[in-house]
Amino acid sequence: MERTLELVRAALQWLLYTELGHAVGLASLLLYFLAWCRIFSRAGYPGALAFLMLVPPVAVVLFTFIAFAPWPARRELAAMRRVQRVVHEAERRRLAG
Numbered sequence: 441m442e443r444t445l446e447l448v449r450a451a452l453q454w455l456l457y458t459e460l461g462h463a464v465g466l467a468s469l470l471l472y473f474l475a476w477c478r479i480f481s482r483a484g485y486p487g488a489l490a491f492l493m494l495v496p497p498v499a500v501v502l503f504t505f506i507a508f509a510p511w512p513a514r515r516e517l518a519a520m521r522r523v524q525r526v527v528h529e530a531e532r533r534r535l536a537g
Contacts, residue, residue, distance in 0.1 A: 469494075484512030
């Protein structure tokens with residue numbers, strides 16, 4: 441247990457007090473932000489919501505929201521499929537008779 445704490449402490453010191461650690465931390469933060477930006481965009485929400493994912497209490501709420509809320513992109517896809525079904529049915533009827 442003590443050895444694990446030493447390793448964690450050493451890793452944190454490296455991350456917080458070295459230039460390479462700062463670069464790795466910044467790159468990780470940028471990747472985290474870009475990934476959430478992409479997730480929000482694909483779900484049909486503004487990608488700028490990813491900025492809120494950088495605030496820990498808000499991030500928990502947003503994560504829960506994105507997991508359980510209906511996505512605008514899925515609603516749009518369902519509407520497009522309904523229209524497509526009607527068009528195919530009309531086309532089938534036109535060709536049949």
